[in-house]
Amino acid sequence: xxxxxxxxxxxxxxxxxxxxxxxxxxxxxxxxxxxxxxxxxxxxxxxxxxxxxxxxxxxxxxxxxxxxxxxxxxxxxxxxxxxxxxxxxxxxxxxxxxxxxxxxxxxxxxxxxxxxxxxxxxxxxxxxxxxxxxxxxxxxxxxxxxxxxxxxxxxxxxxxxxxxxxxxxxxxxxxxxxxxxxxxxxxxxxxxxxxxxxxxxxxxxxxxxxxxx
Amino acid sequence: xxxxxxxxxxxxxxxxxxxxxxxxxxxxxxxxxxxxxxxxxxxxxxxxxxxxxxxxxxxxxxxxxxxxxxxxxxxxxxxxxxxxxxxxxxxxxxxxxxxxxxxxxxxxxxx
Numbered sequence: 001x002x003x004x005x006x007x008x009x010x011x012x013x014x015x016x017x018x019x020x021x022x023x024x025x026x027x028x029x030x031x032x033x034x035x036x037x038x039x040x041x042x043x044x045x046x047x048x049x050x051x052x053x054x055x056x057x058x059x060x061x062x063x064x065x066x067x068x069x070x071x072x073x074x075x076x077x078x079x080x081x082x083x084x085x086x087x088x089x090x091x092x093x094x095x096x097x098x099x100x101x102x103x104x105x106x107x108x109x110x111x112x113x114x115x116x117x118x119x120x121x122x123x124x125x126x127x128x129x130x131x132x133x134x135x136x137x138x139x140x141x142x143x144x145x146x147x148x149x150x151x152x153x154x155x156x157x158x159x160x161x162x163x164x165x166x167x168x169x170x171x172x173x174x175x176x177x178x179x180x181x182x183x184x185x186x187x188x189x190x191x192x193x194x195x196x197x198x199x200x201x202x203x204x205x206x207x208x209x210x211x212x213x
Numbered sequence: 214x215x216x217x218x219x220x221x222x223x224x225x226x227x228x229x230x231x232x233x234x235x236x237x238x239x240x241x242x243x244x245x246x247x248x249x250x251x252x253x254x255x256x257x258x259x260x261x262x263x264x265x266x267x268x269x270x271x272x273x274x275x276x277x278x279x280x281x282x283x284x285x286x287x288x289x290x291x292x293x294x295x296x297x298x299x300x301x302x303x304x305x306x307x308x309x310x311x312x313x314x315x316x317x318x319x320x321x322x323x324x
Contacts, residue, residue, distance in 0.1 A: 029284040030243045030319045032291060035308035037246060038324055039300045046253055048324075054249035055242075119226025121266060122282070131248070134237040137282055143228040155233055170226065173262045 057097075061130040065096050066178060067199035069128070071192045073105075074183040087178060091128055098127040102175050108182040108206075112165045115153065115206035116177040117145035123171035125178045129201060136205070146170065156207040179206040187213045222274035243319055244283040251290050260293035268292040 073080040083090035087103030106114040124132035169177040181203040202208025268289035315322045
Protein backbone atom coordinates (compact mmCIF):
# COMPACT_ATOMS: atom_id res chain seq x y z
CA UNK A 1 0.00 0.00 0.00
CA UNK A 2 1.78 3.09 -1.23
CA UNK A 3 0.52 5.47 1.44
CA UNK A 4 1.11 3.21 4.40
CA UNK A 5 3.33 5.61 6.23
CA UNK A 6 3.67 5.72 9.99
CA UNK A 7 4.35 9.39 10.43
CA UNK A 8 1.79 11.38 8.53
CA UNK A 9 3.45 14.64 9.44
CA UNK A 10 5.91 13.80 6.68
CA UNK A 11 3.29 13.54 3.97
CA UNK A 12 2.32 16.36 1.67
CA UNK A 13 -1.32 17.36 1.33
CA UNK A 14 -1.51 15.00 -1.65
CA UNK A 15 -0.60 12.11 0.65
CA UNK A 16 2.86 11.56 -0.84
CA UNK A 17 6.15 11.96 0.97
CA UNK A 18 7.88 15.23 0.21
CA UNK A 19 10.87 15.13 -2.08
CA UNK A 20 14.01 14.44 -0.09
CA UNK A 21 15.47 17.83 -0.98
CA UNK A 22 12.40 19.53 0.49
CA UNK A 23 12.62 17.63 3.76
CA UNK A 24 15.49 19.43 5.43
CA UNK A 25 14.81 22.22 7.90
CA UNK A 26 13.47 25.29 6.11
CA UNK A 27 16.35 27.71 5.55
CA UNK A 28 16.34 31.49 5.65
CA UNK A 29 17.08 31.68 1.93
CA UNK A 30 14.40 29.16 1.00
CA UNK A 31 11.95 31.21 3.03
CA UNK A 32 13.03 34.28 1.08
CA UNK A 33 12.47 32.49 -2.23
CA UNK A 34 8.90 31.55 -1.31
CA UNK A 35 8.25 35.06 -0.03
CA UNK A 36 9.61 36.79 -3.14
CA UNK A 37 7.67 34.47 -5.41
CA UNK A 38 4.40 35.08 -3.58
CA UNK A 39 4.97 38.85 -3.43
CA UNK A 40 5.64 38.92 -7.18
CA UNK A 41 2.33 37.14 -7.77
CA UNK A 42 0.40 39.30 -5.29
CA UNK A 43 1.79 42.46 -6.86
CA UNK A 44 0.63 41.34 -10.28
CA UNK A 45 4.19 41.15 -11.60
CA UNK A 46 4.03 37.47 -12.50
CA UNK A 47 1.60 34.60 -12.36
CA UNK A 48 2.34 31.27 -10.74
CA UNK A 49 1.85 29.68 -14.14
CA UNK A 50 4.50 31.95 -15.69
CA UNK A 51 6.99 30.99 -13.01
CA UNK A 52 6.28 27.29 -13.46
CA UNK A 53 6.56 27.67 -17.23
CA UNK A 54 9.99 29.27 -16.81
CA UNK A 55 11.11 26.42 -14.54
CA UNK A 56 9.83 23.94 -17.13
CA UNK A 57 11.55 25.76 -19.98
CA UNK A 58 14.90 25.63 -18.21
CA UNK A 59 14.36 21.99 -17.25
CA UNK A 60 13.71 21.19 -20.90
CA UNK A 61 17.11 22.55 -21.93
CA UNK A 62 19.84 19.94 -21.82
CA UNK A 63 23.16 19.05 -23.40
CA UNK A 64 21.12 17.03 -25.92
CA UNK A 65 20.22 20.34 -27.58
CA UNK A 66 23.86 21.22 -28.03
CA UNK A 67 24.62 17.69 -29.18
CA UNK A 68 22.06 18.04 -31.95
CA UNK A 69 23.72 21.27 -33.08
CA UNK A 70 27.15 19.62 -33.05
CA UNK A 71 25.94 16.58 -34.99
CA UNK A 72 24.40 18.84 -37.62
CA UNK A 73 27.67 20.73 -37.93
CA UNK A 74 29.52 17.43 -38.38
CA UNK A 75 27.28 16.39 -41.24
CA UNK A 76 26.42 19.68 -42.96
CA UNK A 77 29.39 21.89 -43.94
CA UNK A 78 27.15 24.84 -44.77
CA UNK A 79 25.51 24.65 -41.36
CA UNK A 80 28.92 24.39 -39.72
CA UNK A 81 30.00 27.57 -41.49
CA UNK A 82 26.87 29.34 -40.27
CA UNK A 83 27.43 28.03 -36.72
CA UNK A 84 30.97 29.35 -36.61
CA UNK A 85 29.85 32.66 -38.11
CA UNK A 86 26.91 33.18 -35.73
CA UNK A 87 26.22 30.54 -33.10
CA UNK A 88 23.00 32.14 -31.90
CA UNK A 89 21.37 32.20 -35.32
CA UNK A 90 22.50 28.64 -36.07
CA UNK A 91 20.97 27.37 -32.83
CA UNK A 92 17.74 29.22 -33.57
CA UNK A 93 17.74 27.78 -37.06
CA UNK A 94 17.45 24.35 -35.43
CA UNK A 95 14.50 25.52 -33.38
CA UNK A 96 16.22 26.12 -30.06
CA UNK A 97 14.87 29.13 -28.20
CA UNK A 98 18.07 30.56 -26.78
CA UNK A 99 16.72 34.04 -26.11
CA UNK A 100 19.07 36.98 -26.49
CA UNK A 101 22.15 34.86 -25.65
CA UNK A 102 25.13 35.64 -27.86
CA UNK A 103 26.58 32.22 -28.61
CA UNK A 104 30.09 31.84 -30.01
CA UNK A 105 31.13 28.39 -31.26
CA UNK A 106 34.85 27.57 -31.23
CA UNK A 107 36.05 24.61 -33.26
CA UNK A 108 38.35 21.83 -32.13
CA UNK A 109 40.61 20.56 -34.88
CA UNK A 110 43.53 18.16 -35.18
CA UNK A 111 45.79 20.98 -33.99
CA UNK A 112 43.63 23.01 -31.62
CA UNK A 113 41.63 22.22 -28.49
CA UNK A 114 39.30 24.77 -26.90
CA UNK A 115 38.21 25.11 -23.29
CA UNK A 116 35.57 27.45 -21.87
CA UNK A 117 35.37 29.00 -18.43
CA UNK A 118 33.86 32.02 -16.73
CA UNK A 119 36.52 33.33 -14.36
CA UNK A 120 34.29 36.12 -13.07
CA UNK A 121 31.15 34.18 -12.28
CA UNK A 122 29.22 31.36 -13.95
CA UNK A 123 28.45 32.45 -17.51
CA UNK A 124 27.61 29.37 -19.54
CA UNK A 125 25.59 28.66 -22.68
CA UNK A 126 22.66 27.85 -20.37
CA UNK A 127 19.95 28.71 -22.86
CA UNK A 128 21.18 25.92 -25.11
CA UNK A 129 22.72 23.36 -22.74
CA UNK A 130 20.72 23.97 -19.55
CA UNK A 131 22.20 24.95 -16.20
CA UNK A 132 25.95 24.50 -15.73
CA UNK A 133 27.45 21.66 -13.69
CA UNK A 134 28.49 22.59 -10.17
CA UNK A 135 32.20 22.26 -10.88
CA UNK A 136 31.98 24.94 -13.58
CA UNK A 137 31.07 27.44 -10.86
CA UNK A 138 33.77 26.48 -8.37
CA UNK A 139 36.70 28.63 -7.33
CA UNK A 140 39.01 25.80 -8.37
CA UNK A 141 37.84 25.62 -11.98
CA UNK A 142 37.45 29.37 -12.43
CA UNK A 143 40.90 30.07 -11.02
CA UNK A 144 42.91 27.31 -12.61
CA UNK A 145 41.35 26.96 -16.07
CA UNK A 146 43.28 30.04 -17.19
CA UNK A 147 46.42 29.29 -15.16
CA UNK A 148 47.13 25.62 -15.73
CA UNK A 149 44.44 24.41 -18.15
CA UNK A 150 46.34 21.27 -19.15
CA UNK A 151 46.49 20.16 -15.51
CA UNK A 152 42.78 20.87 -15.15
CA UNK A 153 42.07 18.84 -18.28
CA UNK A 154 44.05 15.91 -16.89
CA UNK A 155 41.76 15.94 -13.84
CA UNK A 156 38.90 15.46 -16.28
CA UNK A 157 40.73 12.60 -17.97
CA UNK A 158 41.84 14.56 -21.03
CA UNK A 159 45.59 14.39 -21.62
CA UNK A 160 46.38 16.75 -24.48
CA UNK A 161 49.49 16.14 -26.56
CA UNK A 162 52.11 18.79 -25.78
CA UNK A 163 52.13 19.98 -29.38
CA UNK A 164 48.39 20.61 -29.49
CA UNK A 165 47.41 24.26 -29.14
CA UNK A 166 45.05 24.89 -26.22
CA UNK A 167 42.84 27.97 -26.33
CA UNK A 168 40.95 28.99 -23.19
CA UNK A 169 37.94 31.24 -23.69
CA UNK A 170 36.74 33.37 -20.79
CA UNK A 171 32.99 33.92 -21.06
CA UNK A 172 31.13 37.06 -20.14
CA UNK A 173 27.52 37.65 -19.25
CA UNK A 174 26.90 38.80 -22.79
CA UNK A 175 29.03 36.29 -24.71
CA UNK A 176 28.73 32.55 -24.11
CA UNK A 177 31.10 30.11 -25.77
CA UNK A 178 30.44 26.54 -26.83
CA UNK A 179 33.05 24.12 -28.10
CA UNK A 180 32.42 22.39 -31.40
CA UNK A 181 34.31 19.16 -30.72
CA UNK A 182 36.14 17.35 -33.51
CA UNK A 183 34.16 14.53 -35.10
CA UNK A 184 35.54 11.22 -33.83
CA UNK A 185 37.17 8.90 -36.35
CA UNK A 186 35.31 5.78 -37.37
CA UNK A 187 31.96 7.56 -37.60
CA UNK A 188 31.64 7.80 -41.37
CA UNK A 189 28.55 5.65 -41.57
CA UNK A 190 26.66 7.23 -38.69
CA UNK A 191 23.61 9.41 -39.16
CA UNK A 192 22.98 12.67 -37.30
CA UNK A 193 21.10 11.06 -34.41
CA UNK A 194 23.80 8.45 -33.86
CA UNK A 195 26.46 11.15 -33.97
CA UNK A 196 24.58 13.32 -31.48
CA UNK A 197 24.62 10.42 -29.03
CA UNK A 198 28.43 10.65 -28.98
CA UNK A 199 28.44 14.31 -27.95
CA UNK A 200 28.75 14.81 -24.20
CA UNK A 201 28.17 17.96 -22.16
CA UNK A 202 31.83 18.12 -21.22
CA UNK A 203 32.91 17.81 -24.85
CA UNK A 204 31.05 21.06 -25.52
CA UNK A 205 32.79 22.77 -22.57
CA UNK A 206 36.16 21.37 -23.60
CA UNK A 207 36.76 19.35 -20.46
CA UNK A 208 35.88 16.18 -22.33
CA UNK A 209 35.97 14.59 -25.75
CA UNK A 210 33.13 12.98 -27.69
CA UNK A 211 32.55 9.30 -27.02
CA UNK A 212 34.02 6.77 -29.41
CA UNK A 213 31.47 5.09 -31.70
CA UNK B 214 44.21 34.83 0.77
CA UNK B 215 44.01 37.30 -2.10
CA UNK B 216 47.02 36.99 -4.35
CA UNK B 217 46.17 40.19 -6.19
CA UNK B 218 44.79 42.86 -3.90
CA UNK B 219 44.24 45.17 -6.87
CA UNK B 220 41.50 42.85 -8.09
CA UNK B 221 38.12 42.30 -6.45
CA UNK B 222 37.46 38.92 -4.88
CA UNK B 223 35.29 37.54 -7.68
CA UNK B 224 37.99 38.18 -10.28
CA UNK B 225 39.68 34.88 -9.48
CA UNK B 226 41.06 33.82 -12.85
CA UNK B 227 44.70 32.81 -12.47
CA UNK B 228 44.65 32.34 -8.71
CA UNK B 229 46.10 29.16 -7.28
CA UNK B 230 43.54 26.61 -6.13
CA UNK B 231 43.16 22.93 -5.41
CA UNK B 232 41.71 20.11 -7.53
CA UNK B 233 38.38 20.81 -9.21
CA UNK B 234 35.63 19.21 -7.08
CA UNK B 235 33.81 16.80 -9.32
CA UNK B 236 30.77 16.19 -7.15
CA UNK B 237 27.52 17.78 -8.27
CA UNK B 238 23.90 17.82 -7.27
CA UNK B 239 20.53 17.91 -8.94
CA UNK B 240 18.97 21.31 -8.54
CA UNK B 241 16.25 21.43 -5.89
CA UNK B 242 12.93 22.98 -6.83
CA UNK B 243 13.62 26.06 -4.71
CA UNK B 244 16.83 26.61 -6.66
CA UNK B 245 15.03 26.26 -9.98
CA UNK B 246 12.46 28.78 -8.79
CA UNK B 247 15.17 31.27 -7.86
CA UNK B 248 16.64 30.84 -11.33
CA UNK B 249 13.21 31.39 -12.88
CA UNK B 250 12.53 34.48 -10.77
CA UNK B 251 15.86 35.98 -11.76
CA UNK B 252 15.11 35.50 -15.45
CA UNK B 253 11.52 36.72 -15.15
CA UNK B 254 12.48 39.67 -12.93
CA UNK B 255 14.85 40.81 -15.66
CA UNK B 256 12.12 40.24 -18.22
CA UNK B 257 9.90 42.60 -16.23
CA UNK B 258 12.58 45.25 -16.57
CA UNK B 259 13.38 45.52 -12.87
CA UNK B 260 17.09 44.86 -13.26
CA UNK B 261 19.66 43.59 -15.73
CA UNK B 262 22.21 40.80 -15.57
CA UNK B 263 24.71 43.50 -14.62
CA UNK B 264 22.50 44.53 -11.71
CA UNK B 265 22.39 40.94 -10.53
CA UNK B 266 26.16 40.65 -10.77
CA UNK B 267 26.75 43.95 -9.03
CA UNK B 268 24.79 42.68 -6.04
CA UNK B 269 26.61 39.33 -6.12
CA UNK B 270 30.04 40.90 -6.34
CA UNK B 271 29.29 43.40 -3.57
CA UNK B 272 28.50 40.52 -1.20
CA UNK B 273 32.19 39.86 -0.95
CA UNK B 274 34.30 36.80 -0.52
CA UNK B 275 32.71 35.72 2.74
CA UNK B 276 29.36 35.18 1.02
CA UNK B 277 31.08 33.16 -1.70
CA UNK B 278 32.65 30.88 0.89
CA UNK B 279 29.64 30.47 3.17
CA UNK B 280 26.55 30.60 0.95
CA UNK B 281 25.52 28.26 -1.82
CA UNK B 282 25.17 29.49 -5.38
CA UNK B 283 21.42 29.96 -5.31
CA UNK B 284 21.51 31.41 -1.81
CA UNK B 285 23.66 34.16 -3.26
CA UNK B 286 21.34 34.47 -6.23
CA UNK B 287 18.19 34.83 -4.15
CA UNK B 288 19.93 37.47 -2.02
CA UNK B 289 20.96 39.37 -5.15
CA UNK B 290 17.48 38.99 -6.63
CA UNK B 291 15.97 40.38 -3.45
CA UNK B 292 18.30 43.34 -3.36
CA UNK B 293 17.49 44.25 -6.94
CA UNK B 294 13.73 43.93 -6.43
CA UNK B 295 13.89 46.05 -3.28
CA UNK B 296 15.88 48.71 -5.11
CA UNK B 297 13.36 48.62 -7.96
CA UNK B 298 10.58 49.20 -5.46
CA UNK B 299 8.69 46.03 -6.34
CA UNK B 300 8.07 45.47 -2.62
CA UNK B 301 9.33 46.97 0.62
CA UNK B 302 11.53 45.51 3.34
CA UNK B 303 8.48 45.56 5.62
CA UNK B 304 6.41 43.60 3.13
CA UNK B 305 9.19 41.07 2.67
CA UNK B 306 9.63 40.63 6.40
CA UNK B 307 5.92 40.08 6.95
CA UNK B 308 5.73 37.60 4.08
CA UNK B 309 8.74 35.65 5.32
CA UNK B 310 7.14 35.35 8.77
CA UNK B 311 3.96 34.12 7.13
CA UNK B 312 5.90 31.53 5.12
CA UNK B 313 7.88 30.33 8.15
CA UNK B 314 4.69 29.85 10.15
CA UNK B 315 3.47 27.24 7.67
CA UNK B 316 5.95 24.57 8.67
CA UNK B 317 9.51 23.53 9.30
CA UNK B 318 10.42 22.23 5.85
CA UNK B 319 10.44 23.77 2.39
CA UNK B 320 7.84 21.24 1.38
CA UNK B 321 5.48 22.48 4.08
CA UNK B 322 6.20 26.19 3.59
CA UNK B 323 6.09 26.43 -0.20
CA UNK B 324 2.98 27.56 -1.95
